Amino acid sequence: MVATPSPRLNPASPVPAAGAAPLGSAQAPAALFPQALLLHGNGVERSLRCRVLQSPLAGVSDRIFRELVRRWAPEALLFTEMVNATSLELGHGRHKLEDLATEAGPIAVQLFDHRPAAMAEAARRAEAAGAFLIDINMGCPVKKIARKGGGSGLIREPELAARIVATVAAAVAIPVTVKTRLGWCGLTGDPAAVTAAAVHWCRQLESAGARLLTLHGRTRQQGFSGRADWAAIAAVKQSLTIPVIANGDVNSPAAARRCLEQTGADGVMVGRGTLGAPWLVGQIAAALDGRPVPPTPGPAERLDLAAEQLQALLASRGERGLLIARKHMGWTCQGFAGAPQLRHALMRAPTPAAALALLAQAASALP
Numbered sequence: 001m002v003a004t005p006s007p008r009l010n011p012a013s014p015v016p017a018a019g020a021a022p023l024g025s026a027q028a029p030a031a032l033f034p035q036a037l038l039l040h041g042n043g044v045e046r047s048l049r050c051r052v053l054q055s056p057l058a059g060v061s062d063r064i065f066r067e068l069v070r071r072w073a074p075e076a077l078l079f080t081e082m083v084n085a086t087s088l089e090l091g092h093g094r095h096k097l098e099d100l101a102t103e104a105g106p107i108a109v110q111l112f113d114h115r116p117a118a119m120a121e122a123a124r125r126a127e128a129a130g131a132f133l134i135d136i137n138m139g140c141p142v143k144k145i146a147r148k149g150g151g152s153g154l155i156r157e158p159e160l161a162a163r164i165v166a167t168v169a170a171a172v173a174i175p176v177t178v179k180t181r182l183g184w185c186g187l188t189g190d191p192a193a194v195t196a197a198a199v200h201w202c203r204q205l206e207s208a209g210a211r212l213l214t215l216h217g218r219t220r221q222q223g224f225s226g227r228a229d230w231a232a233i234a235a236v237k238q239s240l241t242i243p244v245i246a247n248g249d250v251n252s253p254a255a256a257r258r259c260l261e262q263t264g265a266d267g268v269m270v271g272r273g274t275l276g277a278p279w280l281v282g283q284i285a286a287a288l289d290g291r292p293v294p295p296t297p298g299p300a301e302r303l304d305l306a307a308e309q310l311q312a313l314l315a316s317r318g319e320r321g322l323l324i325a326r327k328h329m330g331w332t333c334q335g336f337a338g339a340p341q342l343r344h345a346l347m348r349a350p351t352p353a354a355a356l357a358l359l360a361q362a363a364s365a366l367p
């Protein structure tokens with residue numbers, strides 16, 4: 001459990017959304033999505049009130065990070081870090097499912113593998129553990145995974161991909177969704193060809209039984225370079241009947257609005273923008289709902305957050321918690337005088353106590 005938040009970290013004193021009516025004004029801005037998104041599974045229907053989704057982030061979106069995200073976005077759909085179906089079969093990664101027992105809001109389990117039967121069995125276990133839905137990773141660009149035919153590797157194996165979706169969808173009652181990219185490669189830089197291929201690929205996933213698609217507007221070849229192609233996402237959205245969530249380069253309420261305007265998507269998913277900023281999903285959700293936006297935490301609150309996350313990681317992972325916390329502390333301790341020196345020292349802190357002392361010292365040195 002993440003400890004009770006410090007009063008400084010209580011996201012209760014919001015500021016108006018950019019372009020929204022000021023606090024106290026009689027005219028509240030209209031919610032962009034007044035209706036919940038309904039996802040029909042194979043017997044179980046899920047209703048999603050919040051149209052901003054927190055990305056699955058391997059090595060980041062663990063239970064402790066998710067608890068922080070929920071502090072600002074209690075209704076948002078969050079994802080586990082990706083779970084490999086074969087590893088689960090062999091007894092590895094079970095904690096990712098066991099953690100679902102304490103999840104306070106909708107949680108999708110993201111699975112990856114190239115074996116339909118293993119995926120179906122993993123999906124059954126995830127459903128039994130309390131998953132809100134099952135998401136299949138067909139976008140991960142990591143070579144080790146794609147080469148074996150998992151993640152983005154499935155883009156090159158559309159028949160197998162369709163079989164995996166259909167097998168998993170038949171194995172569980174909850175909805176099955178897919179997160180993918182525009183395609184495998186950039187088709188020699190021809191954006192129209194990339195878009196046409198993306199439409200074809202995503203239609204195959206829809207026909208196979210995917211109930212929602214999250215589309216990262218880059219090809220596998222692009223990795224994270226260049227800009228996400230929101231126009232291609234718009235073309236896919238127009239050609240599917242299932243909901244489409246736009247993903248790629250949404251890192252502020254203003255960017256989310258622009259992305260939704262340009263894509264016509266049913267929601268947005270936010271990834272890298274949340275590194276060290278677990279408040280971002282909640283801020284974007286508030287802005288889209290026309291609610292006052294919770295303020296971005298300042299230096300003192302960031303230092304509190306870093307210490308809290310470190311303590312929670314130590315409680316759950318023992319001494320190894322310090323290693324995991326390092327990257328989070330590096331992302332969170334930004335934007336104030338002395339932050340670069342603090343980050344440098346934190347990365348070298350030999351013990352948890354030394355890291356906590358550095359954070360406390362930095363907090364007491366704040367003006």
Ligand SMILES: Cc1cc2nc3c(=O)[nH]c(=O)nc-3n(C[C@H](O)[C@H](O)[C@H](O)COP(=O)(O)O)c2cc1C
Pocket residue numbers: 055056057058059060081082110137139140179216247248249250269270271272273
């Ligand atoms: C550190 C990191 C870990 C990621 N892990 C996953 C993952 O486990 N599953 C997945 O589908 N995507 C993963 N992604 C991709 C993101 O979910 C997202 O699709 C991508 O970062 C684009 O969105 P953004 O521009 O908002 O970051 C990861 C990205 C990063 C940076």
